[in-house]
Amino acid sequence: MEKLHQLMTNAFSQNQNNIQKLQAQIADSLQGNLIIESNKSSLQFYCSIGSTCRRYLSKTKQHQEITQLLQKKYDEKCLKLLTQRQNAIAAFLKRDPHDTFDEIWNAFPTECQKKLIPFKEPTAHRLDLWKRKTFNQKPLVPGIKTFKTINGETVRSKSEKIIADLLYYYNVPYRYEMACTLNELGTIYPDFTIYDIRKNRLVYLEHFGMIDNPDYSQKMIIRYNDYVKSGFADRLIISMESSTQPLNVKALIPLIKPYSLTKADDIID
Structure with a gap:
Protein backbone atom coordinates (compact mmCIF):
# COMPACT_ATOMS: atom_id res chain seq x y z
CA MET A 1 0.00 0.00 0.00
CA ASP A 96 -7.77 5.75 -5.18
CA PRO A 97 -6.20 2.63 -6.75
CA HIS A 98 -4.60 0.26 -4.25
CA ASP A 99 -1.83 -0.74 -6.62
CA THR A 100 1.71 0.11 -5.55
CA PHE A 101 4.74 0.89 -7.68
CA ASP A 102 6.30 -2.30 -6.35
CA GLU A 103 3.34 -4.33 -7.60
CA ILE A 104 3.60 -2.76 -11.06
CA TRP A 105 7.33 -3.52 -11.15
CA ASN A 106 6.95 -7.09 -9.90
CA ALA A 107 4.32 -7.82 -12.56
CA PHE A 108 7.04 -7.61 -15.22
CA PRO A 109 9.26 -10.66 -15.83
CA THR A 110 12.85 -10.37 -14.60
CA GLU A 111 14.12 -10.21 -18.18
CA CYS A 112 11.94 -7.15 -18.79
CA GLN A 113 12.90 -5.53 -15.50
CA LYS A 114 16.54 -5.52 -16.63
CA LYS A 115 15.56 -3.28 -19.56
CA LEU A 116 13.42 -0.88 -17.51
CA ILE A 117 14.25 2.30 -15.63
CA PRO A 118 11.96 2.19 -12.58
CA PHE A 119 9.90 5.29 -11.78
CA LYS A 120 10.45 4.49 -8.11
CA GLU A 121 13.26 2.23 -6.93
CA PRO A 122 11.70 -1.13 -5.94
CA THR A 123 11.72 -1.87 -2.23
CA ALA A 124 13.37 -5.27 -2.68
CA HIS A 125 16.16 -3.67 -4.69
CA ARG A 126 16.83 -0.99 -2.05
CA LEU A 127 16.93 -3.63 0.67
CA ASP A 128 19.25 -5.87 -1.32
CA LEU A 129 21.67 -2.99 -1.96
CA TRP A 130 21.77 -2.12 1.74
CA LYS A 131 22.38 -5.74 2.76
CA ARG A 132 25.23 -6.17 0.28
CA LYS A 133 26.91 -2.84 1.04
CA THR A 134 30.14 -3.20 3.03
CA PHE A 135 30.45 -1.26 6.28
CA ASN A 136 32.99 -0.29 8.91
CA GLN A 137 32.43 -2.36 12.06
CA LYS A 138 33.95 -2.00 15.52
CA PRO A 139 36.56 -4.74 16.01
CA LEU A 140 36.17 -7.21 18.85
CA VAL A 141 38.81 -7.29 21.58
CA PRO A 142 40.51 -10.72 21.74
CA GLY A 143 39.93 -12.70 24.90
CA ILE A 144 36.64 -11.13 25.99
CA LYS A 145 33.52 -13.25 26.43
CA THR A 146 31.23 -13.12 23.40
CA PHE A 147 27.83 -14.49 22.39
CA LYS A 148 26.60 -15.89 19.08
CA THR A 149 23.27 -14.66 17.68
CA ILE A 150 20.76 -16.65 15.66
CA ASN A 151 21.79 -14.61 12.62
CA GLY A 152 25.45 -15.56 13.12
CA GLU A 153 26.89 -12.32 14.55
CA THR A 154 29.28 -12.27 17.45
CA VAL A 155 28.13 -9.78 20.10
CA ARG A 156 29.57 -8.57 23.38
CA SER A 157 26.81 -9.27 25.89
CA LYS A 158 23.86 -11.52 26.62
CA SER A 159 21.48 -8.57 26.35
CA GLU A 160 22.85 -7.68 22.91
CA LYS A 161 22.25 -11.29 21.84
CA ILE A 162 18.64 -11.03 23.05
CA ILE A 163 18.14 -7.79 21.10
CA ALA A 164 19.78 -9.19 17.95
CA ASP A 165 17.61 -12.30 18.13
CA LEU A 166 14.50 -10.14 18.57
CA LEU A 167 15.39 -8.09 15.49
CA TYR A 168 15.97 -11.30 13.55
CA TYR A 169 12.71 -12.86 14.80
CA TYR A 170 10.67 -9.81 13.81
CA ASN A 171 12.40 -9.62 10.42
CA VAL A 172 13.95 -6.22 11.04
CA PRO A 173 16.94 -5.46 8.76
CA TYR A 174 19.87 -4.50 10.98
CA ARG A 175 23.63 -4.40 11.41
CA TYR A 176 25.67 -4.79 14.55
CA GLU A 177 28.07 -1.99 15.55
CA MET A 178 28.12 -0.23 12.19
CA ALA A 179 30.04 3.07 12.21
CA CYS A 180 28.10 6.31 12.53
CA THR A 181 29.31 9.93 12.72
CA LEU A 182 28.05 12.38 15.35
CA ASN A 183 28.75 16.11 15.56
CA GLU A 184 30.91 16.08 18.69
CA LEU A 185 31.95 12.49 19.38
CA GLY A 186 32.85 11.84 15.76
CA THR A 187 32.84 8.18 14.72
CA ILE A 188 30.90 5.93 17.07
CA TYR A 189 29.54 2.40 16.77
CA PRO A 190 25.85 2.17 17.76
CA ASP A 191 24.92 -1.25 19.10
CA PHE A 192 22.45 -1.78 16.26
CA THR A 193 21.67 0.11 13.06
CA ILE A 194 18.22 -0.58 11.64
CA TYR A 195 17.26 0.09 8.02
CA ASP A 196 13.82 1.73 7.96
CA ILE A 197 12.73 0.53 4.54
CA ARG A 198 9.49 2.53 4.59
CA LYS A 199 11.22 5.90 5.07
CA ASN A 200 14.55 4.91 3.50
CA ARG A 201 16.59 5.99 6.53
CA LEU A 202 18.76 4.53 9.29
CA VAL A 203 17.51 4.14 12.86
CA TYR A 204 19.91 3.59 15.75
CA LEU A 205 19.28 1.25 18.68
CA GLU A 206 21.51 1.76 21.70
CA HIS A 207 21.48 -0.55 24.69
CA PHE A 208 22.81 1.07 27.85
CA GLY A 209 23.60 -1.89 30.06
CA MET A 210 25.18 -0.39 33.19
CA ILE A 211 23.18 2.71 34.02
CA ASP A 212 23.82 2.37 37.76
CA ASN A 213 27.55 2.78 37.10
CA PRO A 214 28.29 6.54 37.57
CA ASP A 215 31.07 6.75 34.96
CA TYR A 216 29.04 4.74 32.46
CA SER A 217 25.89 6.82 33.00
CA GLN A 218 27.83 10.05 32.37
CA LYS A 219 29.12 8.69 29.05
CA MET A 220 25.58 7.55 28.24
CA ILE A 221 24.23 11.09 28.74
CA ILE A 222 26.99 12.61 26.59
CA ARG A 223 26.30 10.08 23.84
CA TYR A 224 22.54 10.64 23.97
CA ASN A 225 22.92 14.43 23.86
CA ASP A 226 25.18 14.14 20.83
CA TYR A 227 22.59 12.00 19.04
CA VAL A 228 20.06 14.79 19.61
CA LYS A 229 22.46 17.55 18.52
CA SER A 230 23.29 15.55 15.40
CA GLY A 231 19.62 15.43 14.37
CA PHE A 232 18.95 11.78 15.22
CA ALA A 233 16.43 12.28 18.05
CA ASP A 234 13.51 11.01 15.97
CA ARG A 235 15.36 7.87 14.89
CA LEU A 236 16.90 6.67 18.11
CA ILE A 237 15.74 3.68 20.15
CA ILE A 238 17.13 3.25 23.65
CA SER A 239 16.98 0.19 25.89
CA MET A 240 18.70 -0.04 29.26
CA GLU A 241 19.35 -2.16 32.29
CA SER A 242 21.12 -2.02 35.63
CA SER A 243 22.54 -4.54 38.08
CA THR A 244 19.07 -4.91 39.62
CA GLN A 245 16.79 -4.26 36.60
CA PRO A 246 17.31 -6.51 33.55
CA LEU A 247 16.50 -5.68 29.95
CA ASN A 248 12.74 -5.20 29.51
CA VAL A 249 12.02 -7.22 26.38
CA LYS A 250 8.28 -6.52 26.40
CA ALA A 251 8.94 -2.78 26.37
CA LEU A 252 11.42 -3.11 23.50
CA ILE A 253 9.25 -5.16 21.13
CA PRO A 254 6.77 -2.35 20.26
CA LEU A 255 9.72 -0.07 19.48
CA ILE A 256 11.25 -2.41 16.89
CA LYS A 257 8.12 -3.91 15.28
CA PRO A 258 7.40 -0.84 13.11
CA TYR A 259 10.62 -1.59 11.20
CA SER A 260 9.71 -5.19 10.43
CA LEU A 261 9.68 -6.27 6.79
CA THR A 262 6.87 -8.64 7.65
CA LYS A 263 3.30 -7.42 7.39
CA ALA A 264 1.91 -6.58 10.81
CA ASP A 265 -0.81 -9.22 10.49
CA ASP A 266 1.85 -11.91 10.01
CA ILE A 267 3.79 -11.06 13.18
CA ILE A 268 3.18 -13.36 16.12
CA ASP A 269 3.02 -11.54 19.45
Missing part, protein backbone atom coordinates in the same frame (compact mmCIF):
# COMPACT_ATOMS: atom_id res chain seq x y z
CA GLU A 2 1.37 3.40 -0.97
CA LYS A 3 2.25 5.90 1.74
CA LEU A 4 -0.52 8.37 0.76
CA HIS A 5 -3.22 5.70 0.84
CA GLN A 6 -1.99 4.49 4.23
CA LEU A 7 -1.96 8.04 5.60
CA MET A 8 -5.52 8.60 4.43
CA THR A 9 -6.63 5.27 5.89
CA ASN A 10 -5.13 6.23 9.24
CA ALA A 11 -6.72 9.69 9.01
CA PHE A 12 -10.12 8.10 8.33
CA SER A 13 -9.82 5.94 11.44
CA GLN A 14 -8.67 8.85 13.62
CA ASN A 15 -11.40 11.08 12.23
CA GLN A 16 -14.04 8.46 13.02
CA ASN A 17 -12.89 8.29 16.63
CA ASN A 18 -13.06 12.08 16.93
CA ILE A 19 -16.53 12.17 15.38
CA GLN A 20 -17.82 9.58 17.84
CA LYS A 21 -16.27 11.50 20.74
CA LEU A 22 -17.93 14.77 19.71
CA GLN A 23 -21.26 13.06 19.07
CA ALA A 24 -21.18 11.65 22.60
CA GLN A 25 -20.32 15.06 24.09
CA ILE A 26 -23.14 16.76 22.19
CA ALA A 27 -25.64 14.05 23.18
CA ASP A 28 -24.78 14.61 26.86
CA SER A 29 -25.02 18.41 26.65
CA LEU A 30 -27.93 20.68 27.58
CA GLN A 31 -31.00 20.87 25.38
CA GLY A 32 -31.32 23.92 23.16
CA ASN A 33 -29.17 26.12 20.96
CA LEU A 34 -27.19 29.18 22.03
CA ILE A 35 -27.84 32.45 20.20
CA ILE A 36 -25.18 35.14 20.53
CA GLU A 37 -26.09 38.74 19.78
CA SER A 38 -23.88 41.81 19.93
CA ASN A 39 -25.34 44.82 21.75
CA LYS A 40 -22.99 47.79 21.43
CA SER A 41 -19.85 46.72 23.32
CA SER A 42 -21.24 43.61 25.01
CA LEU A 43 -22.63 40.23 24.06
CA GLN A 44 -26.08 38.93 24.94
CA PHE A 45 -26.96 35.25 25.11
CA TYR A 46 -30.25 33.48 24.42
CA CYS A 47 -31.30 29.84 24.47
CA SER A 48 -33.64 28.68 21.74
CA ILE A 49 -35.57 25.43 21.56
CA GLY A 50 -37.33 25.01 18.27
CA SER A 51 -37.82 27.82 15.77
CA THR A 52 -39.86 30.33 17.79
CA CYS A 53 -39.18 30.11 21.51
CA ARG A 54 -36.10 31.73 22.97
CA ARG A 55 -35.21 32.97 26.43
CA TYR A 56 -32.65 35.41 27.72
CA LEU A 57 -29.68 34.05 29.68
CA SER A 58 -28.15 36.20 32.39
CA LYS A 59 -24.34 36.25 32.39
CA THR A 60 -24.29 36.22 36.19
CA LYS A 61 -27.22 33.99 37.12
CA GLN A 62 -26.96 31.52 34.22
CA HIS A 63 -23.22 31.57 33.63
CA GLN A 64 -22.90 27.76 33.78
CA GLU A 65 -25.71 27.22 31.27
CA ILE A 66 -24.12 29.74 28.88
CA THR A 67 -20.75 27.98 29.18
CA GLN A 68 -22.25 24.54 28.50
CA LEU A 69 -24.32 25.72 25.53
CA LEU A 70 -21.32 27.61 24.16
CA GLN A 71 -19.24 24.42 24.31
CA LYS A 72 -22.05 22.56 22.57
CA LYS A 73 -22.15 25.17 19.80
CA TYR A 74 -18.40 24.88 19.32
CA ASP A 75 -18.53 21.06 19.33
CA GLU A 76 -21.27 21.08 16.68
CA LYS A 77 -19.18 23.26 14.37
CA CYS A 78 -16.18 20.95 14.87
CA LEU A 79 -18.39 17.93 14.19
CA LYS A 80 -19.61 19.50 10.95
CA LEU A 81 -16.03 20.10 9.79
CA LEU A 82 -14.93 16.57 10.72
CA THR A 83 -17.95 15.06 8.96
CA GLN A 84 -17.19 17.01 5.77
CA ARG A 85 -13.57 15.96 5.98
CA GLN A 86 -14.56 12.34 6.59
CA ASN A 87 -16.75 12.34 3.51
CA ALA A 88 -13.86 13.71 1.45
CA ILE A 89 -11.45 11.06 2.77
CA ALA A 90 -14.00 8.30 2.11
CA ALA A 91 -14.40 9.52 -1.48
CA PHE A 92 -10.61 9.51 -1.94
CA LEU A 93 -10.21 5.99 -0.54
CA LYS A 94 -13.03 4.73 -2.76
CA ARG A 95 -11.48 6.09 -5.96
Whole structure:
Protein backbone atom coordinates (compact mmCIF):
# COMPACT_ATOMS: atom_id res chain seq x y z
CA MET A 1 0.00 0.00 0.00
CA GLU A 2 1.37 3.40 -0.97
CA LYS A 3 2.25 5.90 1.74
CA LEU A 4 -0.52 8.37 0.76
CA HIS A 5 -3.22 5.70 0.84
CA GLN A 6 -1.99 4.49 4.23
CA LEU A 7 -1.96 8.04 5.60
CA MET A 8 -5.52 8.60 4.43
CA THR A 9 -6.63 5.27 5.89
CA ASN A 10 -5.13 6.23 9.24
CA ALA A 11 -6.72 9.69 9.01
CA PHE A 12 -10.12 8.10 8.33
CA SER A 13 -9.82 5.94 11.44
CA GLN A 14 -8.67 8.85 13.62
CA ASN A 15 -11.40 11.08 12.23
CA GLN A 16 -14.04 8.46 13.02
CA ASN A 17 -12.89 8.29 16.63
CA ASN A 18 -13.06 12.08 16.93
CA ILE A 19 -16.53 12.17 15.38
CA GLN A 20 -17.82 9.58 17.84
CA LYS A 21 -16.27 11.50 20.74
CA LEU A 22 -17.93 14.77 19.71
CA GLN A 23 -21.26 13.06 19.07
CA ALA A 24 -21.18 11.65 22.60
CA GLN A 25 -20.32 15.06 24.09
CA ILE A 26 -23.14 16.76 22.19
CA ALA A 27 -25.64 14.05 23.18
CA ASP A 28 -24.78 14.61 26.86
CA SER A 29 -25.02 18.41 26.65
CA LEU A 30 -27.93 20.68 27.58
CA GLN A 31 -31.00 20.87 25.38
CA GLY A 32 -31.32 23.92 23.16
CA ASN A 33 -29.17 26.12 20.96
CA LEU A 34 -27.19 29.18 22.03
CA ILE A 35 -27.84 32.45 20.20
CA ILE A 36 -25.18 35.14 20.53
CA GLU A 37 -26.09 38.74 19.78
CA SER A 38 -23.88 41.81 19.93
CA ASN A 39 -25.34 44.82 21.75
CA LYS A 40 -22.99 47.79 21.43
CA SER A 41 -19.85 46.72 23.32
CA SER A 42 -21.24 43.61 25.01
CA LEU A 43 -22.63 40.23 24.06
CA GLN A 44 -26.08 38.93 24.94
CA PHE A 45 -26.96 35.25 25.11
CA TYR A 46 -30.25 33.48 24.42
CA CYS A 47 -31.30 29.84 24.47
CA SER A 48 -33.64 28.68 21.74
CA ILE A 49 -35.57 25.43 21.56
CA GLY A 50 -37.33 25.01 18.27
CA SER A 51 -37.82 27.82 15.77
CA THR A 52 -39.86 30.33 17.79
CA CYS A 53 -39.18 30.11 21.51
CA ARG A 54 -36.10 31.73 22.97
CA ARG A 55 -35.21 32.97 26.43
CA TYR A 56 -32.65 35.41 27.72
CA LEU A 57 -29.68 34.05 29.68
CA SER A 58 -28.15 36.20 32.39
CA LYS A 59 -24.34 36.25 32.39
CA THR A 60 -24.29 36.22 36.19
CA LYS A 61 -27.22 33.99 37.12
CA GLN A 62 -26.96 31.52 34.22
CA HIS A 63 -23.22 31.57 33.63
CA GLN A 64 -22.90 27.76 33.78
CA GLU A 65 -25.71 27.22 31.27
CA ILE A 66 -24.12 29.74 28.88
CA THR A 67 -20.75 27.98 29.18
CA GLN A 68 -22.25 24.54 28.50
CA LEU A 69 -24.32 25.72 25.53
CA LEU A 70 -21.32 27.61 24.16
CA GLN A 71 -19.24 24.42 24.31
CA LYS A 72 -22.05 22.56 22.57
CA LYS A 73 -22.15 25.17 19.80
CA TYR A 74 -18.40 24.88 19.32
CA ASP A 75 -18.53 21.06 19.33
CA GLU A 76 -21.27 21.08 16.68
CA LYS A 77 -19.18 23.26 14.37
CA CYS A 78 -16.18 20.95 14.87
CA LEU A 79 -18.39 17.93 14.19
CA LYS A 80 -19.61 19.50 10.95
CA LEU A 81 -16.03 20.10 9.79
CA LEU A 82 -14.93 16.57 10.72
CA THR A 83 -17.95 15.06 8.96
CA GLN A 84 -17.19 17.01 5.77
CA ARG A 85 -13.57 15.96 5.98
CA GLN A 86 -14.56 12.34 6.59
CA ASN A 87 -16.75 12.34 3.51
CA ALA A 88 -13.86 13.71 1.45
CA ILE A 89 -11.45 11.06 2.77
CA ALA A 90 -14.00 8.30 2.11
CA ALA A 91 -14.40 9.52 -1.48
CA PHE A 92 -10.61 9.51 -1.94
CA LEU A 93 -10.21 5.99 -0.54
CA LYS A 94 -13.03 4.73 -2.76
CA ARG A 95 -11.48 6.09 -5.96
CA ASP A 96 -7.77 5.75 -5.18
CA PRO A 97 -6.20 2.63 -6.75
CA HIS A 98 -4.60 0.26 -4.25
CA ASP A 99 -1.83 -0.74 -6.62
CA THR A 100 1.71 0.11 -5.55
CA PHE A 101 4.74 0.89 -7.68
CA ASP A 102 6.30 -2.30 -6.35
CA GLU A 103 3.34 -4.33 -7.60
CA ILE A 104 3.60 -2.76 -11.06
CA TRP A 105 7.33 -3.52 -11.15
CA ASN A 106 6.95 -7.09 -9.90
CA ALA A 107 4.32 -7.82 -12.56
CA PHE A 108 7.04 -7.61 -15.22
CA PRO A 109 9.26 -10.66 -15.83
CA THR A 110 12.85 -10.37 -14.60
CA GLU A 111 14.12 -10.21 -18.18
CA CYS A 112 11.94 -7.15 -18.79
CA GLN A 113 12.90 -5.53 -15.50
CA LYS A 114 16.54 -5.52 -16.63
CA LYS A 115 15.56 -3.28 -19.56
CA LEU A 116 13.42 -0.88 -17.51
CA ILE A 117 14.25 2.30 -15.63
CA PRO A 118 11.96 2.19 -12.58
CA PHE A 119 9.90 5.29 -11.78
CA LYS A 120 10.45 4.49 -8.11
CA GLU A 121 13.26 2.23 -6.93
CA PRO A 122 11.70 -1.13 -5.94
CA THR A 123 11.72 -1.87 -2.23
CA ALA A 124 13.37 -5.27 -2.68
CA HIS A 125 16.16 -3.67 -4.69
CA ARG A 126 16.83 -0.99 -2.05
CA LEU A 127 16.93 -3.63 0.67
CA ASP A 128 19.25 -5.87 -1.32
CA LEU A 129 21.67 -2.99 -1.96
CA TRP A 130 21.77 -2.12 1.74
CA LYS A 131 22.38 -5.74 2.76
CA ARG A 132 25.23 -6.17 0.28
CA LYS A 133 26.91 -2.84 1.04
CA THR A 134 30.14 -3.20 3.03
CA PHE A 135 30.45 -1.26 6.28
CA ASN A 136 32.99 -0.29 8.91
CA GLN A 137 32.43 -2.36 12.06
CA LYS A 138 33.95 -2.00 15.52
CA PRO A 139 36.56 -4.74 16.01
CA LEU A 140 36.17 -7.21 18.85
CA VAL A 141 38.81 -7.29 21.58
CA PRO A 142 40.51 -10.72 21.74
CA GLY A 143 39.93 -12.70 24.90
CA ILE A 144 36.64 -11.13 25.99
CA LYS A 145 33.52 -13.25 26.43
CA THR A 146 31.23 -13.12 23.40
CA PHE A 147 27.83 -14.49 22.39
CA LYS A 148 26.60 -15.89 19.08
CA THR A 149 23.27 -14.66 17.68
CA ILE A 150 20.76 -16.65 15.66
CA ASN A 151 21.79 -14.61 12.62
CA GLY A 152 25.45 -15.56 13.12
CA GLU A 153 26.89 -12.32 14.55
CA THR A 154 29.28 -12.27 17.45
CA VAL A 155 28.13 -9.78 20.10
CA ARG A 156 29.57 -8.57 23.38
CA SER A 157 26.81 -9.27 25.89
CA LYS A 158 23.86 -11.52 26.62
CA SER A 159 21.48 -8.57 26.35
CA GLU A 160 22.85 -7.68 22.91
CA LYS A 161 22.25 -11.29 21.84
CA ILE A 162 18.64 -11.03 23.05
CA ILE A 163 18.14 -7.79 21.10
CA ALA A 164 19.78 -9.19 17.95
CA ASP A 165 17.61 -12.30 18.13
CA LEU A 166 14.50 -10.14 18.57
CA LEU A 167 15.39 -8.09 15.49
CA TYR A 168 15.97 -11.30 13.55
CA TYR A 169 12.71 -12.86 14.80
CA TYR A 170 10.67 -9.81 13.81
CA ASN A 171 12.40 -9.62 10.42
CA VAL A 172 13.95 -6.22 11.04
CA PRO A 173 16.94 -5.46 8.76
CA TYR A 174 19.87 -4.50 10.98
CA ARG A 175 23.63 -4.40 11.41
CA TYR A 176 25.67 -4.79 14.55
CA GLU A 177 28.07 -1.99 15.55
CA MET A 178 28.12 -0.23 12.19
CA ALA A 179 30.04 3.07 12.21
CA CYS A 180 28.10 6.31 12.53
CA THR A 181 29.31 9.93 12.72
CA LEU A 182 28.05 12.38 15.35
CA ASN A 183 28.75 16.11 15.56
CA GLU A 184 30.91 16.08 18.69
CA LEU A 185 31.95 12.49 19.38
CA GLY A 186 32.85 11.84 15.76
CA THR A 187 32.84 8.18 14.72
CA ILE A 188 30.90 5.93 17.07
CA TYR A 189 29.54 2.40 16.77
CA PRO A 190 25.85 2.17 17.76
CA ASP A 191 24.92 -1.25 19.10
CA PHE A 192 22.45 -1.78 16.26
CA THR A 193 21.67 0.11 13.06
CA ILE A 194 18.22 -0.58 11.64
CA TYR A 195 17.26 0.09 8.02
CA ASP A 196 13.82 1.73 7.96
CA ILE A 197 12.73 0.53 4.54
CA ARG A 198 9.49 2.53 4.59
CA LYS A 199 11.22 5.90 5.07
CA ASN A 200 14.55 4.91 3.50
CA ARG A 201 16.59 5.99 6.53
CA LEU A 202 18.76 4.53 9.29
CA VAL A 203 17.51 4.14 12.86
CA TYR A 204 19.91 3.59 15.75
CA LEU A 205 19.28 1.25 18.68
CA GLU A 206 21.51 1.76 21.70
CA HIS A 207 21.48 -0.55 24.69
CA PHE A 208 22.81 1.07 27.85
CA GLY A 209 23.60 -1.89 30.06
CA MET A 210 25.18 -0.39 33.19
CA ILE A 211 23.18 2.71 34.02
CA ASP A 212 23.82 2.37 37.76
CA ASN A 213 27.55 2.78 37.10
CA PRO A 214 28.29 6.54 37.57
CA ASP A 215 31.07 6.75 34.96
CA TYR A 216 29.04 4.74 32.46
CA SER A 217 25.89 6.82 33.00
CA GLN A 218 27.83 10.05 32.37
CA LYS A 219 29.12 8.69 29.05
CA MET A 220 25.58 7.55 28.24
CA ILE A 221 24.23 11.09 28.74
CA ILE A 222 26.99 12.61 26.59
CA ARG A 223 26.30 10.08 23.84
CA TYR A 224 22.54 10.64 23.97
CA ASN A 225 22.92 14.43 23.86
CA ASP A 226 25.18 14.14 20.83
CA TYR A 227 22.59 12.00 19.04
CA VAL A 228 20.06 14.79 19.61
CA LYS A 229 22.46 17.55 18.52
CA SER A 230 23.29 15.55 15.40
CA GLY A 231 19.62 15.43 14.37
CA PHE A 232 18.95 11.78 15.22
CA ALA A 233 16.43 12.28 18.05
CA ASP A 234 13.51 11.01 15.97
CA ARG A 235 15.36 7.87 14.89
CA LEU A 236 16.90 6.67 18.11
CA ILE A 237 15.74 3.68 20.15
CA ILE A 238 17.13 3.25 23.65
CA SER A 239 16.98 0.19 25.89
CA MET A 240 18.70 -0.04 29.26
CA GLU A 241 19.35 -2.16 32.29
CA SER A 242 21.12 -2.02 35.63
CA SER A 243 22.54 -4.54 38.08
CA THR A 244 19.07 -4.91 39.62
CA GLN A 245 16.79 -4.26 36.60
CA PRO A 246 17.31 -6.51 33.55
CA LEU A 247 16.50 -5.68 29.95
CA ASN A 248 12.74 -5.20 29.51
CA VAL A 249 12.02 -7.22 26.38
CA LYS A 250 8.28 -6.52 26.40
CA ALA A 251 8.94 -2.78 26.37
CA LEU A 252 11.42 -3.11 23.50
CA ILE A 253 9.25 -5.16 21.13
CA PRO A 254 6.77 -2.35 20.26
CA LEU A 255 9.72 -0.07 19.48
CA ILE A 256 11.25 -2.41 16.89
CA LYS A 257 8.12 -3.91 15.28
CA PRO A 258 7.40 -0.84 13.11
CA TYR A 259 10.62 -1.59 11.20
CA SER A 260 9.71 -5.19 10.43
CA LEU A 261 9.68 -6.27 6.79
CA THR A 262 6.87 -8.64 7.65
CA LYS A 263 3.30 -7.42 7.39
CA ALA A 264 1.91 -6.58 10.81
CA ASP A 265 -0.81 -9.22 10.49
CA ASP A 266 1.85 -11.91 10.01
CA ILE A 267 3.79 -11.06 13.18
CA ILE A 268 3.18 -13.36 16.12
CA ASP A 269 3.02 -11.54 19.45
